[in-house]
Amino acid sequence: MTTNTPDKLQKNPLIRLLLTAAGILSTALGILGIFLPVLPTTPFLLLAAACFLRSSPAFHQWLLEHPHLGRYIHYYLDGKGIPRKAKIYTLTVLWLSISVSIIMVPLWPVRLLLVVIASCVSVYIIRQKTLEPPSLPEKLS
Incomplete structure (x- = not known):
């Protein structure tokens, strides 16, 4: 996944706040998906990464480097399965x-x-x- 660049970050503070909130909610749903079989994990974590990419470099980096959650994103994006x-x-x-x-x-x-x-x-x-x-x-x- 690419790193945050200034052109990817949302300039509007209200939209950045909404994207951050959506990213946090998606991360929470992704974590629940680890334990609840009908709720998918990877799509929610990918959505969270996309939201954070445009709103919060710190959250984006945290998610990608997280020892458990980050691997779901990397496996999917790398096509490893x-x-x-x-x-x-x-x-x-x-x-x-x-x-x-x-x-x-x-x-x-x-x-x-x-x-x-x-x-x-x-x-x-x-x-x-x-x-x-x-x-x-x-x-x-």
């Missing part, structure tokens, strides 16, 4: 939470909608490139 472990975890939590929701919701149209949403999210996650861990060097004999 999603780590296999994260895919498995996400799909497991997604289907467990959807299953509990289906049991608790008595209306069959809502149950059907939950299955459709979970299926679409699953297809999206599965189709994303899988980030393979770096291979270990072979042992020296």
Whole structure:
């Protein structure tokens, strides 16, 4: 992701304030998305980075350099994909939470909608490139 340049920063202070607020809200939603399987993480963090790019160099830098949140942005922008472990975890939590929701919701149209949403999210996650861990060097004999 590019660094802030003077031409990228919004000049209007009210718009900068609104962009900063939108960036903070998007960051919070992205963090929630780590724990809530139906809420996406990466799109919210990308939106936050875009808002901060135009409003707050300090927040933008903090987000990109954050040890946990920054990697979501870098993996996506670099086209590296999603780590296999994260895919498995996400799909497991997604289907467990959807299953509990289906049991608790008595209306069959809502149950059907939950299955459709979970299926679409699953297809999206599965189709994303899988980030393979770096291979270990072979042992020296």
